[in-house]
Amino acid sequence: MAVTEIPKLTDNIEALVSEINPDKCSGCGVCLPLCSYSAITWIEYKGKKRAHIDPALCTGCGVCVAACPSRAIILEGFTTEEIESQIENLTF
Ligand code: SF4
Ligand code: SF4
Secondary structure, eight states, X not given: OOGGGXXXXXXXXXXXXXXXXXXXXXXXXXXXXXOTTOOEEEEEETTEEEEEEOTTTOOXXXXXXXXXXXXXXEETTBOHHHHHXXXXXXXX
């Protein structure tokens, strides 16, 4: 994706929050240390430990979305592939 398309994500960043589907979350814990805003915590769901995002703390940066091996996290309005592409572009 072209670098010139990055503002499409950042323009909307304040209005976006990520959300975890607890039925898809495996409880691997990969996402928790990656969140710079401590927005991800553990909850108990159907008797299992699952990650949960506090929408009040989440900035919608998309880092956890790209990192989740189970594709359990979504950022409203963006596919996982789009988020991965945006982050890749920001790091180069
Ligand atoms: S990285 Fe994905 S599967 Fe692992 S704890 Fe986080 S949401 Fe769950
Ligand atoms: S999108 Fe960013 S701020 Fe929100 S929970 Fe994921 S890593 Fe944290």
